[in-house]
Amino acid sequence: MDDDKPVLEQTTDAISSAADATKGAVKTVVKKVKKAAKKVAKKVKPKKKAAKKSSKAKKAGKKSSAKKSSAKKSVKKAGKKAAKKKKKARKSKR
DSSP states (O other), X not given: XXXXXXXXXXHXXXXXXXXXXXXXXXXXXXXXXXXXXXXXXXXXXXXXXXXXXXXXXXXXXXXHHHHHHHHHHHHHHHHHHHHHHHHHHHHHHO
């Protein structure tokens, strides 16, 4: 600490220098993150294109599987509805 400068001025100088240092550090971190993001984007893009080509071939198979799953769901729903009807009938008898 300098005895010539007032304490308030010394603290403001220290704080401003710390702010400048963190500002510089943040800038370098942002640059590194952007570079890493670009690398990841380059790696991911080709895989998406390949997936689109194969997904067109799978669409026909998906339609039939969707029908099967909807049939399964309707069977489950029918069972649940029947159980609800039985419960309502029991309550109405009381």
